[in-house]
Amino acid sequence: MDDFPSIFKLPEVFFEASERPKCPSPTLLYGLQPYGVGTGACESLKSYISRLADAHRVSVFALVTDVLGKKLLSDKRKWYPDITVLSNFLPIGWYTSKIITVLTEATSVDGLVSCTMIPFQDILGGNHLFTMEDRHCPLCLDEARERDGLYCHLVWNIACVKACPIHGVHLEISNCGAPSDARLKMSFRKMLSGVCPFCGSIGYQCRLEKPVFASDVDVWKARQIADVISCLPESDKIFSSQNLFVGLKSLVESFSDGKSAIAARRAGINKSVLWGWLKRKYAPTLGLLLDLCLAAEVSLLSVMKGKPVACTSPYLQAKPSKRRSQKPPTEERETALKNALVAVPPQSLSAVAHQLKLDESTLRGKFPELSACVVNRYRQFRLDQKNEHFETVKEFGLNLIKELKAKGVPLTARNIRAETGHSFGPWTILYRVINTALAEQQNRPDKLSS
């Protein structure tokens, strides 16, 4: 009876309301805790919301539209219900921060912001930070499936991460591997992170490919990002744009005696980009920052903290600094263009540019007349090729009509498809040819040609 109240504490008389007693209103949604907070395997917001919807046994759409959306509206926060569900679950951005606020109120779970990259909103550049396609590590999902705790990691969403920081294998794009006839109807599909929505396979078991080991560089990069993600719960204390600026300056100082152009060249990034970061013109992008850290062999986390620390990965072999290849001289370019004018078969301008390791626009700018001749010659060549092909198909089509008539088979799309073994639709040349031939035979105007 220690933890349970005693009935003896009641007074001799007591008053009872008619209604049955109720617990005070709890939080609107279950207080599910996100997985892996404070580690590199932290759960992503998208995964958390899908798990929350699953726990309430409602669709993600219903949860977002009918609960979170309405709550945003009732709190007079800006909300567009027609915005697709996916776009609201990106790990960064205005909507994400609003959803985090609403979710925190609705679940009373603190630290949901650690499931996103919101702490880096004003520190890192947002361009190309995330992938729009879902990715996963097959080995992580296998392990999670066995312990019944399936979820998707935040690190899988980051574009510059190509490998799993735990298993060192390539991240796979979360596409269904099942044959099309095994796919479920829309109304039977379950939207749950780590589960294939098309066939319902838990942990994407439908994909039969074996995991492929990633390169040492990719694994190193993934681990650096995972280290940063593990510090997200303390982001307020650790990360700031000032710390990153200080870290970058120290890195350039130690790496190339403070010469940003040299540091940029060694890291294989544009010098103006690094100059822009150091002059605080724009925020560093994570992928390029990681390239710089890789070249300088310092840890990303230490740079973001403001004190770069050497970090030579045991898996990482020394990478020679990248040097830009020498540009071909003007004479060589001109000769290549002239040769292209007499080459058989004719060459396209982009093929010539590729040979010279230049951009097509560079050739156009330097040699406008020669380039135009090359382009016209190649264009004429392609037109001739196209006409020739059309004539061949026309002959084939006419023969096909004759054959089918001889067999007594009606001239339908299905029969033509069965006979030729190829697709037959309005977008195919054969379709146009047969249509024109039939119009001629039946003395009716050819709608397609007209």
Added chain:
Amino acid sequence: MDSIDTMKVTEAEAERFKNLSRSELLMLPDILKMKYLFAYNVKHIKLEKVAIDIMSLLKPFSGTSILFLIGATHVGKTTLAKLMIKTLIEKILTENDNDPSAVPYIFIPAPANGIKSISWTSIYENILKAGHEILINKKHAKVVENGTITIKPARFASLPALRDSLEEMIEKRKVMVLAIDEAYHLLRFGNLPAVMDTLKSLVDNKGAKLFLIGSYNLLELASNYGQVSSRAEIIHFERYHTDNEKDVAEFFTIVKKIQLNWPCEEVPTFSAISKELMEASLGCVGLLKKIMLRALEMQLANKGKWNPMFLSKVAKSQKLLQSIRTEITDGEENIKGAAYGETIFSESILEDAIEKMNGATSNG
């Protein structure tokens, strides 16, 4: 004025009555005087005894997962259950580590109408509503089989969807006790072991306890269930018996306590006829209160003047009373030996056992 059966007292009114002085009570309008007596309850021995048993069995690790509270009509079962759940909720609220998403106690009535399938739907819906569940009409059932997860879609929440959602809710809201009042309505489902299996599986492996409250009819549901022997306990809320001196004395105290706070200036001396009142209420405190409420209603209608002639109309007619008495005595006969505490250690065996144990201790 509301009839006695449909009278409603709000939480605020009950709270107000708690602090009323005698003079304030007498100043109340007639309707509130009726409500006062309606909400008025007294602590008595049988209530305390059952409450202690239930409290110990509702403890998280008591080894009992299903609890039946069975007793005569109007003996005070619902009052007791309300009191206990309220006390437990108040206790939870005072704890510091109180989880804001938790709903540890759910108390619902079993729905009394509808055909079989609809009734299960309404039971599940009632529990889900009591658990503050969202989007009840948009639930879907999750099917996990052969390494795949799919959903069973439904235009409106189907029975499996509600069931699936309910199991999840009990786990996620950390429900400790799921109390169903008037549980004898569940008997309408026919297949009693199946009913019990359905209810039991709701709380199985989730640390929750099922608390079913009802009259002696509920005994049928309890005894038809195979696992009663190991997982369930039946608590018998007994009435007061006229042939037991202790009971007569306690009933006199109850009548006296009600009389003490009688909400009229002229207070009838009910204690003088406590034995007759005991007979008229069959020893059930709830039935006694109903008699008292009728008496008060008549007195108030008579401008507060008491007339002993009212007594002839406040009690149940003899034939009705006889029918209730038969029902109760049959129930009491059936429950003998099945209730909690009625073990092989009867009074004489227990005395013998204690003597033996004490003897063994003194002999070393």
